[in-house]
Amino acid sequence: MDEVGRYLEMGYKAIRAQSGVPGLKSTYGVSGDKLFYEPADANLPTENIWSTTKYLDHVPRLFEKLREKFGFEPHLLHDVHHRLTPIEAARLGKSLEPFRMFWLEDAVPAENQEGFRLIRQHTVTPLALGEVFNSIFDCKQLIEEQLIDYIRTTVVHAGGITHLRRIADLAALYHVRTGCHGATDLSPVCMGAALHFDLWVPNFGIQEYMRHSEETDAVFPHAYTFSGGFLHPGEAAGHGVDIDEKLAAKYPYQRAYLPVNRLEDGTMWNW
Ligand SMILES: [Mg+2]
Numbered sequence: 001m002d003e004v005g006r007y008l009e010m011g012y013k014a015i016r017a018q019s020g021v022p023g024l025k026s027t028y029g030v031s032g033d034k035l036f037y038e039p040a041d042a043n044l045p046t047e048n049i050w051s052t053t054k055y056l057d058h059v060p061r062l063f064e065k066l067r068e069k070f071g072f073e074p075h076l077l078h079d080v081h082h083r084l085t086p087i088e089a090a091r092l093g094k095s096l097e098p099f100r101m102f103w104l105e106d107a108v109p110a111e112n113q114e115g116f117r118l119i120r121q122h123t124v125t126p127l128a129l130g131e132v133f134n135s136i137f138d139c140k141q142l143i144e145e146q147l148i149d150y151i152r153t154t155v156v157h158a159g160g161i162t163h164l165r166r167i168a169d170l171a172a173l174y175h176v177r178t179g180c181h182g183a184t185d186l187s188p189v190c191m192g193a194a195l196h197f198d199l200w201v202p203n204f205g206i207q208e209y210m211r212h213s214e215e216t217d218a219v220f221p222h223a224y225t226f227s228g229g230f231l232h233p234g235e236a237a238g239h240g241v242d243i244d245e246k247l248a249a250k251y252p253y254q255r256a257y258l259p260v261n262r263l264e265d266g267t268m269w270n271w
Pocket residue numbers: 079081105106131
């Protein structure tokens with residue numbers, strides 16, 4: 001609750017709200033005391049425990065409280081992290097309808113694209129997907145059948161700027177808008193390129209902006225800025241992001257794994 005208030009104070013107009021789930025020791029998407037969230041947090045994988053029942057009970061209450069406290073002006077988003085089945089995601093989308101979400105992200109594993117038909121039949125909560133997609137063919141069915149509202153492909157994963165433009169043009173025909181992935185595991189170079197793409201794209205929806213650490217910002221001096229809730233690519237030539245190789249050499253590679261996710265009975269589950 002306090003974190004959402006903190007981002008509103010910084011001028012953010014749309015905030016993805018994630019939280020711990022009562023009864024579960026740890027989960028994804030929660031940054032703690034930092035302004036960024038880095039899930040790859042250990043030299044060898046740590047373990048998260050997951051309960052769909054506890055999660056589905058908790059999330060609608062979280063958004064009820066957020067709307068009570070902050071009203072309906074800020075856009076609120078939520079990432080499911082591919083952890084539900086289609087019928088469970090349909091239930092979640094339905095239960096979140098009173099809180100008018102900007103989007104529900106990664107509701108089910110992205111490989112199961114037909115699953116989105118079932119979710120769509122049951123809820124008008126807007127759906128976002130595609131941060132792990134690599135080409136226009138990964139997006140084709142979801143866009144052509146109008147199963148999603150936002151396509152989350154990024155410059156670096158989905159074939160570069162030209163290919164991303166092709167995806168955006170296909171999406172525009174079906175009222176699907178863009179919402180490029182912008183987590184901190186994507187470098188400032190990717191952010192700079194994404195912002196130039198965003199400035200061009202007619203069916204722009206939103207740009208994810210998770211702040212990099214001060215160290216990362218220093219290694220990648222960049223022209224883009226964040227002010228009053230808006231990102232701007234700046235006036236520099238090209239994507240406007242440089243790399244300070246001397247400074248980068250001060251930070252040797254450190255192995256870091258994503259956690260393993262298990263159900264309470266030990267079954268492996270989707271991260
Ligand atoms: Mg996500």
